[in-house]
Amino acid sequence: MTALDSKIPPGPMPEKWQNWLDAHSLVGPRNRAGKNVIVIGTGLAGSSCAASLGAQGFKVKSFCFQDSPRRAHSIAAQGGINAAKDYANEGDSIRRLFADTMKGGDFRSREANVWRLAQLSQNIIDQAVAQGVPFNREYSGALATRSFGGVLVQRTFYTRGQTGQQLLLGAYSALEHQVAAGNVEVFNRHEMQDVVIVDGEARGVIVRNLVTGELERHAADAVVLASGGYTNVYYLSTNAMGSNVTATWRAHKRGAYFANPCYTQIHPTCIPQSGEYQSKLTLMSESLRNDGRIWVPRKAGDDRPPAEIPEAERYYYLEERYPAFGNLAPRDIASRAAKVVCDEGLGVGGTGRGVFLDFRDAIQDQGKDAIERKYGNLFEMYHRITGDDPYETPMMIYPAPHYAMGGLWVDYELQTTIPGLFAIGEANFSDHGANRLGASALMQCLADGYFVAPHTVTNHLAKKHDEVAVTDSAFDQVEGDVREHIQKLIDVGGSTSAQAFHREMGHVMLDKCGMSRTAEGLDEALTEVRRIKADFYSDLRVDPGDEEFNQSLEYANRVSDFFELGELMIHDARRREESCGGHFREEHQTDDGEALRDDDHYAKVTAWEYEGDNPVPHDEDLNFEEVKLATRSYK
Amino acid sequence: MNFTLEIWRQFDGSDEEDKGRFETFKVTDIDPDASILEMLDQLNERLSREKKRNIAFDSDCREGICGTCALVIDGTPHGPQQVTSCQTYMRDFIDGQTITIEPFRASTFPVVRDLAVDRGALDRVIQAGGYISTTTGPQPDPNAMPVAPEVQEKAMDAAICIGCGACVAACPNGAAMLFTGAKVTHLNVLPQGQPERESRVVGMVEQMDAEGFGGCTNYGECSRVCPQEISIDVIGMLNREYRKAKTKRKPKTEKAMSTQ
Numbered sequence: 045m046t047a048l049d050s051k052i053p054p055g056p057m058p059e060k061w062q063n064w065l066d067a068h069s070l071v072g073p074r075n076r077a078g079k080n081v082i083v084i085g086t087g088l089a090g091s092s093c094a095a096s097l098g099a100q101g102f103k104v105k106s107f108c109f110q111d112s113p114r115r116a117h118s119i120a121a122q123g124g125i126n127a128a129k130d131y132a133n134e135g136d137s138i139r140r141l142f143a144d145t146m147k148g149g150d151f152r153s154r155e156a157n158v159w160r161l162a163q164l165s166q167n168i169i170d171q172a173v174a175q176g177v178p179f180n181r182e183y184s185g186a187l188a189t190r191s192f193g194g195v196l197v198q199r200t201f202y203t204r205g206q207t208g209q210q211l212l213l214g215a216y217s218a219l220e221h222q223v224a225a226g227n228v229e230v231f232n233r234h235e236m237q238d239v240v241i242v243d244g245e246a247r248g249v250i251v252r253n254l255v256t257g258e259l260e261r262h263a264a265d266a267v268v269l270a271s272g273g274y275t276n277v278y279y280l281s282t283n284a285m286g287s288n289v290t291a292t293w294r295a296h297k298r299g300a301y302f303a304n305p306c307y308t309q310i311h312p313t314c315i316p317q318s319g320e321y322q323s324k325l326t327l328m329s330e331s332l333r334n335d336g337r338i339w340v341p342r343k344a345g346d347d348r349p350p351a352e353i354p355e356a357e358r359y360y361y362l363e364e365r366y367p368a369f370g371n372l373a374p375r376d377i378a379s380r381a382a383k384v385v386c387d388e389g390l391g392v393g394g395t396g397r398g399v400f401l402d403f404r405d406a407i408q409d410q411g412k413d414a415i416e417r418k419y420g421n422l423f424e425m426y427h428r429i430t431g432d433d434p435y436e437t438p439m440m441i442y443p444a445p446h447y448a449m450g451g452l453w454v455d456y457e458l459q460t461t462i463p464g465l466f467a468i469g470e471a472n473f474s475d476h477g478a479n480r481l482g483a484s485a486l487m488q489c490l491a492d493g494y495f496v497a498p499h500t501v502t503n504h505l506a507k508k509h510d511e512v513a514v515t516d517s518a519f520d521q522v523e524g525d526v527r528e529h530i531q532k533l534i535d536v537g538g539s540t541s542a543q544a545f546h547r548e549m550g551h552v553m554l555d556k557c558g559m560s561r562t563a564e565g566l567d568e569a570l571t572e573v574r575r576i577k578a579d580f581y582s583d584l585r586v587d588p589g590d591e592e593f594n595q596s597l598e599y600a601n602r603v604s605d606f607f608e609l610g611e612l613m614i615h616d617a618r619r620r621e622e623s624c625g626g627h628f629r630e631e632h633q634t635d636d637g638e639a640l641r642d643d644d645h646y647a648k649v650t651a652w653e654y655e656g657d658n659p660v661p662h663d664e665d666l667n668f669e670e671v672k673l674a675t676r677s678y679k
Numbered sequence: 680m681n682f683t684l685e686i687w688r689q690f691d692g693s694d695e696e697d698k699g700r701f702e703t704f705k706v707t708d709i710d711p712d713a714s715i716l717e718m719l720d721q722l723n724e725r726l727s728r729e730k731k732r733n734i735a736f737d738s739d740c741r742e743g744i745c746g747t748c749a750l751v752i753d754g755t756p757h758g759p760q761q762v763t764s765c766q767t768y769m770r771d772f773i774d775g776q777t778i779t780i781e782p783f784r785a786s787t788f789p790v791v792r793d794l795a796v797d798r799g800a801l802d803r804v805i806q807a808g809g810y811i812s813t814t815t816g817p818q819p820d821p822n823a824m825p826v827a828p829e830v831q832e833k834a835m836d837a838a839i840c841i842g843c844g845a846c847v848a849a850c851p852n853g854a855a856m857l858f859t860g861a862k863v864t865h866l867n868v869l870p871q872g873q874p875e876r877e878s879r880v881v882g883m884v885e886q887m888d889a890e891g892f893g894g895c896t897n898y899g900e901c902s903r904v905c906p907q908e909i910s911i912d913v914i915g916m917l918n919r920e921y922r923k924a925k926t927k928r929k930p931k932t933e934k935a936m937s938t939q
Contacts (some may be wrong), residue, residue: 099814185825217810
């Protein structure tokens with residue numbers, strides 16, 4: 045067993061990161077080209093990390109399963125990125141961004157990491173602007189900001205409703221700049237299958253070339269996983285079709301602890317599901333809640349057109365229950381509130397699983413032009429997908445799985461329990477506790493990728509490492525394991541696609557390990573997931589041929605890991621006998637239905653060690669010096 | 680809804696020199712709100728049950744922003760609606776009709792299998808100058824260099840390109856001028872992009888030529904199929920920037936160095 049050492053540096057909170065920087069080991073410029081780093085994933089975290097390490101002069105290999113690094117799913121983030129710049133002169137500060145993030149995460153994150161995140165938020169905006177990211181501007185030419193869920197200041201920077209796209213293209217261009225400079229080599233359509241460990245340290249990976257099907261070996265002095273989150277475990281989510289847990293899960297099976305897997309975020313503003321054929325759910329930016337009002341009819345079964353329902357018969361449930369934050373209540377609270385009103389039968393739309401997001405009042409107050417300037421592309425997207433025009437009739441929304449706060453356990457240096465293996469961005473667990481605030485994912489990915497990992501990885505590279513060749517027996521063994529698993533999937537020879545099994549498992553996970561959980565339901569879920577997994581290994585059909593472009597095999601390979609992750613999520617949700625953030629256990633709630641934490645027993649991170657069907661939990665106690673633990677109130 | 684699909688199959692294992700062919704499939708009971716990709720998912724599920732090889736096609740975000748999906752639908756890249764393939768819904772078609780589905784067609788986009796193509800050439804055009812050569816580290820305060828909203832708007836109207844390559848597939852010449860023009864416009868109108876204004880456009884245009892993309896002869900098909908509705912004005916900007924960069928005298932220092 046590895047003891048969990050979070051390696052938080054000494055000193056007062058505001059000085060910890062600088063103290064760490066001042067003390068870490070360096071690699072001289074002449075020696076950097078001899079050090080190799082592998083980065084898995086090219087989203088915001090992976091691209092920015094690979095580009096930054098490349099610019100320092102290290103030799104970087106960057107891998108993505110997509111056909112180009114620019115396609116990683118960070119591209120789909122809409123609303124914005126937080127930074128404690130206080131351009132709006134509201135008294136915003138690093139401490140406030142820190143405190144909001146701690147509270148937003150329901151006091152289940154590590155203070156020192158969150159403080160560093162708030163500090164680095166300022167640099168990110170500067171970096172992105174220098175790259176040519178066209179943030180929205182005021183008439184003066186100064187950067188524009190807006191407000192987001194869970195906070196009372198305007199600290200969110202944005203490029204229309206496509207902030208993730210523009211920030212990713214900034215990081216992608218920095219990456220391609222380093223490719224041109226000869227420091228980074230990009231391998232697209234390559235998917236990581238496993239990590240190779242030599243003498244206890246991560247020294248390489250096995251990747252599958254998705255075009256030829258060949259397994260390739262790559263050796264390095266450090267491996268960085270920036271492979272994103274796992275909410276595709278629910279089948280329908282706002283993630284991309286290819287988003288998967290394989291890189292982090294296979295690393296977990298080799299010894300990296302997996303922390304807080306039950307912390308998943310169900311985002312309140314998504315387009316409701318319309319049919320069984322559906323392959324994904326589309327998010328509508330949370331920024332819409334700045335001006336849109338959320339309501340349902342007070343009377344169950346009221347099927348009048350929304351415009352004909354008078355004010356008194358509309359239940360603006362967020363405004364009534366949370367007067368201070370209203371429609372800008374944090375995501376976990378807004379999602380659960382939507383579920384509650386729909387469970388009461390007040391939901392709207394064909395399935396009864398929907399609520400209105402209404403811009404009537406905002407259009408009256410500000411004019412259609414002003415609303416169009418702020419949300420034009422989002423309104424168009426909604427219109428395109430649903431056929432309804434939100435300028436004329438309210439949008440219908442419902443919560444959908446969106447983000448994983450859980451992930452590989454990392455210390456302050458973002459290093460996993462396997463030395464030399466780092467996890468950054470959504471792939472790690474570190475900064476968002478039990479619930480992530482809006483516009484914080486982009487911030488964390490870029491803080492990790494531009495400003496943290498390049499230094500902490502350097503610190504690791506500064507140690508002397510023996511040469512490891514890809515002919516080492518460790519590579520033989522891991523490649524053999526990967527080959528065996530692929531063959532196992534092909535050999536089932538059944539007649540059901542991986543998608544059908546994935547859909548079935550996702551339904552169980554969402555129903556019993558989603559927005560609301562009970563001990564009984566979780567026990568049932570474990571049995572059901574295991575049964576579906578057994579069916580998968582007895583009736584799966586993938587196209588034959590492992591040495592070729594085979595998308596059905598890629599998909600089945602990812603789904604096989606989702607089954608195992610799903611089981612761990614259930615174990616984690618079962619063990620955490622409290623409600624916090626995105627983890628709501630019905631047994632633990634206040635009289636008015638709010639989450640009830642148990643700080644005496646659960647103010648800790650649960651990091652799971654892989655042990656087949658009987659995973660072993662390890663606890664990291666969370667200590668709070670800068671925030672006072674309080675019941676999270678948005679009333 | 681029911682449809683007859685004529686789907687392009689190529690390199691599906693039968694033949695190394697495979698020149699490709701259409702294969703006909705009948706699909707029934709398709710929900711009008713399903714996207715064309717979701718219809719292909721359903722077809723693939725059926726093919727799995729029939730133990731037949733799935734149809735290969737690329738997609739990822741399925742919300743119109745990643746640029747991965749790349750189908751030619753009834754002869755038009757991304758189909759009739761000027762949106763991405765993933766946002767093309769079956770309600771846009773007539774019940775019972777025949778729909779042809781092909782990969783993006785361009786000599787610079789070789790077919791990987793069936794409907795999936797290799798668009799790596801576009802990444803290489805970006806490597807030739809589609810960036811600002813800043814590296815990670817302390818940067819000036821952004822508000823020290825104000826950008827008028829109309830300049831930001833102009834940059835953003837070009838920066839929204841998703842790199843799908845529909846412009847190339849639609850162009851009778853197989854030109855990548857809209858793609859390259861969009862990146863040059865985005866970076867060259869911003870103050871941060873000024874120092875490399877000329878090397879950027881020259882590098883990217885030369886790389887376009889090296890990749891074998893054709894030249895622009897003003898058909899305008901590129902802009903007409905662009906799911907982001909990027910204006911053909913970016914090609915005018917590209918041409919002007921390129922001409923200016925090529926006709927400008929080399930700076931003295933560079934000239935002196937090159938004659939040494």
